[in-house]
Amino acid sequence: xxxxxxxxxxxQQVGFGVLxxxxxxxxxxxxxxxxLILWRGAPAISLEFLTAAPxxxxxxxxxxxxxxxTFWLTLGTAVVVVPFGVGAAVYLSEYAPESxxxxxxxIAIINLAGVPSVVYGLFGLGLFVLFLRFGTSILAGSLxxxxxxxxxxxxxxxxxxxxxxxxxxVVSISLGGTQWQTIxxxxxxxxxxxxxTGVILGLERAAGETAPILFTAAAFFLxxxxxxxxxxxxxxxxxxxxxxTQVPGMPIQLQYGxxxxxxxxxxxxxxxxxxxxxxxxxxxxx
Amino acid sequence: MSETTRSEFVLxxxxxxxxxxxxxxxxxxxxxxxxxxxxxxxEIPLGSLVAARWYPIEGFFGLLPLIGGSIVVTIGATFVAxxxxxxxxxxxAEVAPRPARELLKPLVELLAxxxxxxxxxxxxxxxxxxxxxxxxxxxxxxxxxxxxLLGGIAIPTVVSVAEDALDAVPRTYREAAKALGAxxxxxxxxxxLPAARSGVxxxxxxxxxxxxxxxxxxxxxxxxxPVVxxxxxxLFRPIRTMTATIAAEMGEVAEGSVHYHALxxxxxxxxxxxxxxxxxxxxxxxxxRTRAERVLS
Numbered sequence: 001x002x003x004x005x006x007x008x009x010x011x012q013q014v015g016f017g018v019l020x021x022x023x024x025x026x027x028x029x030x031x032x033x034x035x036l037i038l039w040r041g042a043p044a045i046s047l048e049f050l051t052a053a054p055x056x057x058x059x060x061x062x063x064x065x066x067x068x069x070t071f072w073l074t075l076g077t078a079v080v081v082v083p084f085g086v087g088a089a090v091y092l093s094e095y096a097p098e099s100x101x102x103x104x105x106x107i108a109i110i111n112l113a114g115v116p117s118v119v120y121g122l123f124g125l126g127l128f129v130l131f132l133r134f135g136t137s138i139l140a141g142s143l144x145x146x147x148x149x150x151x152x153x154x155x156x157x158x159x160x161x162x163x164x165x166x167x168x169x170v171v172s173i174s175l176g177g178t179q180w181q182t183i184x185x186x187x188x189x190x191x192x193x194x195x196x197t198g199v200i201l202g203l204e205r206a207a208g209e210t211a212p213i214l215f216t217a218a219a220f221f222l223x224x225x226x227x228x229x230x231x232x233x234x235x236x237x238x239x240x241x242x243x244x245t246q247v248p249g250m251p252i253q254l255q256y257g258x259x260x261x262x263x264x265x266x267x268x269x270x271x272x273x274x275x276x277x278x279x280x281x282x283x284x285x286x
Numbered sequence: 287m288s289e290t291t292r293s294e295f296v297l298x299x300x301x302x303x304x305x306x307x308x309x310x311x312x313x314x315x316x317x318x319x320x321x322x323x324x325x326x327x328x329e330i331p332l333g334s335l336v337a338a339r340w341y342p343i344e345g346f347f348g349l350l351p352l353i354g355g356s357i358v359v360t361i362g363a364t365f366v367a368x369x370x371x372x373x374x375x376x377x378x379a380e381v382a383p384r385p386a387r388e389l390l391k392p393l394v395e396l397l398a399x400x401x402x403x404x405x406x407x408x409x410x411x412x413x414x415x416x417x418x419x420x421x422x423x424x425x426x427x428x429x430x431x432x433x434x435l436l437g438g439i440a441i442p443t444v445v446s447v448a449e450d451a452l453d454a455v456p457r458t459y460r461e462a463a464k465a466l467g468a469x470x471x472x473x474x475x476x477x478x479l480p481a482a483r484s485g486v487x488x489x490x491x492x493x494x495x496x497x498x499x500x501x502x503x504x505x506x507x508x509x510x511x512p513v514v515x516x517x518x519x520x521l522f523r524p525i526r527t528m529t530a531t532i533a534a535e536m537g538e539v540a541e542g543s544v545h546y547h548a549l550x551x552x553x554x555x556x557x558x559x560x561x562x563x564x565x566x567x568x569x570x571x572x573x574x575r576t577r578a579e580r581v582l583s
Contacts, residue, residue, distance in 0.1 A: 008469050008471070008472070009469070011469075011471060012469050012470060012471035012472075015471045015474075016381055016471070018373065019373050019374075019376055019377035019381055020377060020381075022369070022370050022373030022374050022377065023373070023374045023377040023378065023382070023386075023390060025370055026370050026371070026374045026394065026441055026445070027374075027390060027393045027394070029438060030393050030394075030396060030397045030400075031393070033400065033405070033408060034396070036408070036412065037404070037408070083304070084304050084307055085304075087300060087301045087303075087304030087305070088301075088304040088305045088307060088308065090301050090304075091301045091302055091304060091305030091306075092305055095298070095301065095302065095305070096305060101306075104309060105305060105306060105308055105309055106568075107565070107568060108308040108309040108311070108312045109308045110564050110567075110568050111312055111560070111561055111564045111565070112308055112311060112312060113564075114492070114495050114499070114560040114561070114563065114564040115315065115499070115557060115560055116498070116499025116500070116501065116529055116556050116557075116560060117499065117500075117501055118499070118501040118529045118532050118533050118553070118556070119315070119319070119499070119532075119553050119556050119557050119560075120315075121532075121533070121536075122318075122319060122322070122532065122536070122549070122550055122553040123314070123315045123318050123319065123553075125536070126318035126319070126321065126322045126550070127314060127318045130541065131318070147311050147315075150307075150308065150311065151308070154308070178291075178294060179298075180294040180297060180298060201395075201399065204399050205399060207401075208399070208400070208401025208402075208403070208404070209401065210401070210402070210403045210501075210502045211501040211502055211529070211533055214533055214536065214537065215536050215537060237401050237403040237404070237502075238403075240403050240404065240407055241403050241406070241407075241502060241506070244406075244407045244410055244411065244506070245410065245506055252411065255407065255411065256411075259404050259407050259408075262401060262403075262404055263400075263404060266396075266399050266400060266401065267396075269399070270392070270395070270396055270399055274392065
């Protein structure tokens with residue numbers, strides 16, 4: 001009996017050791033990736049790198065057009081996806097009946113989330129670039145990225161809305177508020193931090209995507225800044241792809257520098273999401 | 287009708303429209319893929335599509351090397367992502383002390399946010415040269431390198447879905463097992479995991495879906511050689527996936543050409559594969575839920 005108990009304890013300890021090892025194997029490469037890129041990329045980053053256009057066949061100068069391009073693409077994505085996504089989440093959480101149609105909406109969202117990013121690129125090419133004649137442009141790229149990001153925003157926003165206690169709604173309705181007033185004045189304000197976290201993480205993903213903008217927005221080399229939504233643009237992730245695989249003899253330092261700027265952006269967005277979340281959690285009264 | 291009720295009426299309609307937009311978008315995606323891709327089925331005889339040679343410039347549109355490439359990389363990545371992802375999820379959900387959990391979860395979330403092109407870049411400049419030396423290969427740009435990277439990319443999906451499934455197992459199950467004298471380890475393997483098995487299965491399927499659809503990283507590190515993979519040795523040779531083919535070639539084809547239609551046809555194939563995987567995953571969850579409702583009511 002005692003022997004049996006001891007054996008069970010050893011099994012458990014070995015088992016927990018294996019689990020810990022797996023977790024470390026998962027996490028250590030992440031730390032390694034971040035460390036390597038920041039360490040090798042930092043020396044490349046200078047004021048000129050961040051504020052000048054590329055020169056000498058991209059082998060010198062900066063990456064400003066790519067940074068600006070990614071900024072506009074991300075902003076364009078946000079403008080489209082936030083109203084659509086939050087609207088859809090409000091519908092699903094506050095209005096949708098338990099019906100066949102609602103189930104169909106949910107299945108559609110799940111499938112949108114699973115469509116490969118390059119297929120979004122094909123779709124954007126077919127619909128926005130060619131059929132609607134937007135051409136290879138920030139507009140076409142933003143719309144493509146927006147539809148790709150939609151399922152992320154809908155599911156995080158719906159989760160945030162559902163987390164607001166039912167009693168809040170009951171009180172508002174019993175005080176004579178209409179359903180819309182209840183949503184607008186009571187439910188939405190309470191859910192804002194959760195929605196914001198989802199929006200930030202969704203936009204972070206959109207900003208880092210390359211495949212959806214390959215044929216809808218991205219320009220190989222375009223040293224001037226985009227002047228209108230109908231212009232093609234350079235973009236950070238696509239630029240990193242170009243200089244690390246398409247241009248022979250590219251200085252490695254510039255490649256790491258570009259990767260570091262992209263990583264810096266991701267880290268800032270991540271930090272922002274964490275801050276919003278933890279501040280909301282500290283302030284929340286339910 | 288007063289001003290407020292009218293605006294409320296309009297807003298409610300808009301919200302409903304937004305709710306239904308997802309169905310519209312899925313429909314639009316499928317429609318435009320079909321519109322641009324279906325002509326390929328007319329232009330290219332079926333026998334030529336099911337062939338081993340993809341060489342569009344000379345009119346060879348055999349899809350087998352691309353499908354084979356995707357399968358090889360996916361299997362390899364599954365062997366990385368599933369064990370590591372599931373064990374990590376179990377550790378986070380069941381074993382880790384609170385501080386460890388607070389450290390692990392944001393790191394996994396960070397991995398989910400790292401752009402695939404950045405991981406591809408590291409694959410090219412760091413991982414591939416390292417593996418080439420380590421394994422003494424002619425080139426590090428091979429299916430194996432792609433599998434490792436894609437495995438890493440799929441891990442966050444597997445971890446978060448599996449962790450949710452484990453968290454959803456009612457506390458009472460664990461407490462009952464504990465009361466019967468089970469150790470924590472026995473509870474995990476004999477109670478929690480079996481109870482969460484449909485969610486765990488979903489995690490695996492969604493992870494596989496993520497791998498099949500991944501584009502940039504796999505294009506950058508797998509060497510881009512459209513060769514039908516045969517045997518285990520194929521893992522250490524260059525291959526070419528379906529996604530990489532679209533991304534690499536779409537920029538150079540003329541709109542409306544046979545090649546253009548063929549690339550959209552590959553897109554249709556990818557769309558249908560992801561549709562199949564996601565419907566399957568959704569149905570597993572749904573079946574489990576109805577079963578649970580039957581048992582508990």
